[in-house]
Amino acid sequence: MMRYNLSLHLPPIAIGAARLTLLLTLLVLGCERAPTYTDSEIALAWARLSLDITKDTPGNSPTYASRCFGYLGVTMYESVVHGSPDHRSLVGQLSGLDHLPVPNPDAPYDWALVLNAAQAAMLRDLYQQTSPGNIARIDSLERRIVQSRSREVDQPTIKLSVAYGGRLASMIYEWSKSDGGHRAYLRNFDKALVHPQRPGGWQPPLYAQSFSHHPLHPAWGTNRPFVPANYGMAAPAFIAFDTVPGSPYYAQFRSVYDKGRTLTQAEKEAALWWGDDPAETFTPPGHSYYLATMILEQEGASLISCAETLARTGIAVADAFINCWRWKFEVFSERPNTFIAAHIDAEWESFWPDPPFPAFPSGHAVQAAAAAEVLMDLHGDDHVLMDASHEGRQRDVVRDVEFRTRNYTRLSELAREVADSRFYGGIHTPQDNERGLERGADIGRHVNGLQWRN
Template identity: 25%
Template sequence: MNHLKTKIYLLLIIIVFASCSKPAEHIKVSPELFHQAIDRVMEIQIHDIFSPPVASRIFVYPNIAAYEILAKKSTKFKTLVGTLNGFESIPQVDKSKEVNLELAAIIAHMEISKNLIFSEEKMSSLQDSLYLAWGTTNKQEFDQSKAYAFEVVDHMKKYMAKDNYNQTRTMSKFTVDTDDPSRWQPTPPSYMDGIEPHWNEIRPFLLDSAQQFKPEPHPEFSLKKGTKFFEELMEVYNVSQEITKNGDESEEIAIARFWDCNPFVSVTRGHFMFATKKISPGAHWIGITKIASRKTNSNVEETVNAYTKTSIAIADAFISCWDEKYRSNLIRPETIINQNIDPDWLPILQTPPFPEYTSGHSVVSGAASVVLTEIFGDNFYFEDDTELPFGLPVRNFKSFYNASSEAAISRLYGGIHYRAAIENGLKQGKALGHFEAEKLKL
């Protein structure tokens, strides 16, 4: 009996030592983790109500950090050093450490995102759940990967601090010129100040300057019949009358609402005013990037590459567009129509609080469509379910260009842009997109 007990005891010792000597499991990182992190950022952006230009900044820096970490081992994608304005190499990896670069990339992505939002606890909750799982799987690999990720985060914070964003927070508000009838005026129902009037002072990522893709001037302001400007004004009014005559069932209204992407819509009910929140135009195209990445079964490197290059183009598109908006400072259709044609007229979409020319949707959609076409190819059919959380149905597109054209014309259907802002904005965005796609062929 004692001999048997001894054998069992020795067997248990062998099992314990064998299990202790077994190598810890390697932590696996899937593309879905990056989609999950992006989705969480979108949720927080909606909650925190970031303006479209600021939202573009929140997307781009985490993506760049993740991309640069993965570029350390990639045979397909090269570093952005020498391509991005003012960007220097991230810290080197200590090869004596057990650093999982894919793990470091997602950790850095989430940590930088948390630094750019208000509701940090919403990102921390995602981080904490993942950190617990990773630490249980392989504590050494997790700890050393996290330590490297935070080195990159510190590096990125220094880069971010030099983009002039903090300085623009202290600059003067936009001054409304009420003596000039062509100049932008705050619009109902909230009559908000013009947002981000100094966004053209943000450091571009690839552009030489905010003025590099300055569009052609809009038609000269005039309320005389027969002039180009008056014709475009009346087109906005007449189109809205036509597409609403049979109620809210027209295809044009469906298009306008699908591409609304207004982060803050004021709703008045009696004496109460509240806001309905949605994603920004740039976030919609980040959502399309996710759809394309999933459809093509992109791996981690390919997924981060798509997010990074698309978000860079979107960020530069906002800088370019906002430069023109506050230079031309053009009045919105709603103001002129109410003052001169029909005091009771309302656009289908709520007019956003910034000047009219050029259309932000057009510029951003044009730029994003070019870069996505460069990555995934033309004639890329996809089902866009980005707006499902906001009660809007899926729309199908035969290509990214097809989607960008619809996004642009949606602003006419919505009653918030003249045709020149739409067509010239799309040209501006596509020209910028081709420039960026060429620069990003790494």
């Protein structure tokens, strides 16, 4: 917790200088023997720790987590982009990002150490609400990596690289404060929101995933997207409310009801696996970030490839949640538990509990499709992936389902299962998923459309 004690007494520049001095002092003392890290291993170690911090920080939400992965990805990319002549900075391309510090072209930098310092600083800033133990984990990884690199890098280069990474993260964090989502974990649920009164409108669920009957971050859709092309995307078409059996609207909910009565064990396992409850996991956008790390590990990717892949993935899931939340609260549509109980079967209950926000479109579908689009653009669709993210979790005794590792051969197939899992769970209709997959792919294409290369 030293970081917070310092912040009570010192300005930000002094805090950075004090941290750098402490880091170099510990390096000289050699207080612990650090493992050897390659450049790409450093990037992936920070990605994995970011996932752990997300999972282990109370009060997290998929909305706030998506934003964090966006800024962590951008920070990682900007920390190494000047070391890759073929790549271009995102300054001037992302919304409101007009300036970042640039390295001295005549000075030597260790780009992995720049990344190390920048990721540590950004993770501390984004998760100020996390535990002292998690802050200690961030400090420890940062220190171990510096100690590891000290076997090959001289002290002046270490000092220069660490200082540059700290300045870079500080400026990106300042930019983040103006996007509308700064420290949003302090205001997760809006008790003052007046619910629109309309047929088929969302109602707080009785069978709920959250203790709150107030909606999660209803203003999230007004946040600043990372990519200008993701501003003002039109809401997908929505089928008009109708309670008449056989009507298109009724048929959407009837299909959920029928599926709920015929779920196979494999479908139950998919629903459980992709639930990604933020109280227990690294959230749905974290799951996409995790899958990106799997691909990078599988390919033995370079440092710049790791940084670009995680930046694109982070930006994609962040903008996916901004747009999805705008559409959710524009349409303000009910979930199957409301319609089915009123018009089909009063005793019906979904396999998975309702999350605390409107249904259309599916956030899982939007973010999964956006992430898949950027990953396919960089690494292709065909990948043999074994998703072990929930391996070791206790069996769900209520639903009589085990957490079983899942295998895929295509990213597009994986994104489809993410969407379908919410249909199996009984909390989304087919149109929620189909329109979500379509719009998510559009968001991903906009991320790919940035000028990443010279």
